[in-house]
Amino acid sequence: MNRVAVTGTGIVSAIGADVAAFTAALRAGRTGIVATPDGLGAPVTDWSFPEAVAGAPAPLRRRAQRSAGRSPRPVRVAVAAAVQAWTAARLTDSPIPGDRVGVVVAGHNLTARYVHDLRPGWEENPAYLPARFALHALDTDHVGTLSEVFDATGEGCTVGGASASGNVGVVHATRLVASGTVDCCLLVGALCELTPLHRRAFAVLGALAEPTSDPGRACRPFDRDRSGFVPGEAAAALVLESTASATRRGVPHRAVVAGHALALDGDRSAAPNLDGEVRVIRAALAAAGLAPTDVDYVNAHATASRRGDEVEAAALVAALGAGVDRAFVNSTKALTGHCLGAAGVVEAVATVAQLCGGFVHPTPNLDDPVEPRLRFVGPVARPADLRYALSNGFGFGGINSAVVLARTPDEG
Structure with missing residues (x-):
């Protein structure tokens, strides 16, 4: 079995739209939790897809803009995070053949908000339905778009495990690389936009944090006064690669999946x-x-x-x-x-x-x-x-x- 390394990371989140900003926020202990129209949340705000991919190498930037520029917001955020990880792994400078690159997207029910927001317009006028709705309404739209942007033609899929989905993705992507099925796998944890229905369901279950006048104090992991979780928005990406492949390409390993x-x-x-x-x-x-x-x-x-x-x-x-x-x-x-x-x-x-x-x-x-x-x-x-x-x-x-x-x- 191949040893599996992390050669690139990327993230778009409420506390940072790239890895450097995210890391600085972690060090500072800066929270992204605020009051939102729906209650409490940690949303991605003041974010632009064209600006997010502007610094990518020209061929990659053009593919990202062409393939994802008009995609639903979660797909655009996923592509932006993936571009960061791909660039950090130096895959534009030292590429791997497309059939040796896999794509795994972690998460499910990723398009629920997209469908929810389109429904009122469709009910008023069915002709309003976008021509690509049948594609955008599927979780696999993430996989297809990412494979197109990065010319990945190896194995790909979505994986879900509720709140464990991200780790399920790490495990599945690691197995693909470790088994030799691919040399590297682009793993993306996809941004989830909750609908009012889902928010209400979590509240009925008693899972959501109680409203408070101080949103920054609302999320209290491991504290006896905790009251529930606060929904957050983020897409994050890892390039998981065999250490042999990374060594051949002259790319350092940031960490390994042990x-x-x-x-x-x-x-x-x-x-x-x-x-x-x-x-x-x-x-x-x-x-x-x-x-x-x-x-x-x-x-x-x-x-x-x-x-x-x-x-x-x-x-x-x-x-x-x-x-x-x-x-x-x-x-x-x-x-x-x-x-x-x-x-x-x-x-x-x-x-x-x-x-x-x-x-x-x-x-x-x-x-x-x-x-x-x-x-x-x-x-x-x-x-x-x-x-x-x-x-x-x-x-x-x-x-x-x-x-x-x-x-x-x-x-x-």
């Missing part, structure tokens, strides 16, 4: 399962050949849900054992909001930034931790010499995931 695991609870509900979470964390560490005491950092799933955070904290205590007081723990969702299907890829980008940057970002609003035995990062960033990081993702329907990322020697 291990991963997926497991089901055998339960269709939204309830988290302690045994399932412990099992998947242990399996990911075993796949990486690590002991619990080797883990330096945990990017927790931690949505600020009442039950979910409590169960994850207990799972970390059980799975890390003697290492529970040495691994830093934080939650990127406190800054970005919960980016749903994209969350795992957003958090992979955040994890790589911290591994390579030698820091751990703060978790704001963590005043009274649910589990004092965990080494939570406080209100400010801290310097940290990180080698191995664990990133968790848990989804409705009993979908558990964990990914282990490792800093590579050429990153210090």
Whole structure:
């Protein structure tokens, strides 16, 4: 099996529209959560697709504008994040044959808002329906557009696992590269725009954070006063490549995917399962050949849900054992909001930034931790010499995931 490296990252989020801005926001502990017309959210605002791709090499910029310029907003945001990752991986300067490049898009129900917003016009006048609606209304529009922009003709698909979708994408893309099916895989966690119907459904379920006059204090992962998650918007991208391919191209490895695991609870509900979470964390560490005491950092799933955070904290205590007081723990969702299907890829980008940057970002609003035995990062960033990081993702329907990322020697 091939060793799999991260050779490029990209992101468009509420706290930064590129990796440099995103990393600076992580260091500063700056939240993107604000009051929105729908309630609370962390939206991508003041963003322009032409400006986002303007700095790309001319041939790539032209393909992006031609293929995605008139696409729905989530597709445009996905392409912009992917252009960043592709460029960072130097794939324009040192290309890989298209049939050796795969595309995986993490997330599902990606076009729900697009369909919702078109319906009133269609009901008034059916002729209003856009000619490409049948394509844009499918999640696979992301895959087709990305493959066209990057001339990728290897294997491609969408993968979904509710809030674990991003990690499911990391696992699937890693398997494609590790098996030799492709030399590199472009993985994109796609931006999800919730409809009012979905927002209401989450509220009825008791999953959404309660309204507050101070939006910046609304998302409280691992705090005893947490009340639920705040929806966030983001698209994030990774180029996952075999280390042999990256070495041939002379491209440094930012990190490697050292291990991963997926497991089901055998339960269709939204309830988290302690045994399932412990099992998947242990399996990911075993796949990486690590002991619990080797883990330096945990990017927790931690949505600020009442039950979910409590169960994850207990799972970390059980799975890390003697290492529970040495691994830093934080939650990127406190800054970005919960980016749903994209969350795992957003958090992979955040994890790589911290591994390579030698820091751990703060978790704001963590005043009274649910589990004092965990080494939570406080209100400010801290310097940290990180080698191995664990990133968790848990989804409705009993979908558990964990990914282990490792800093590579050429990153210090």
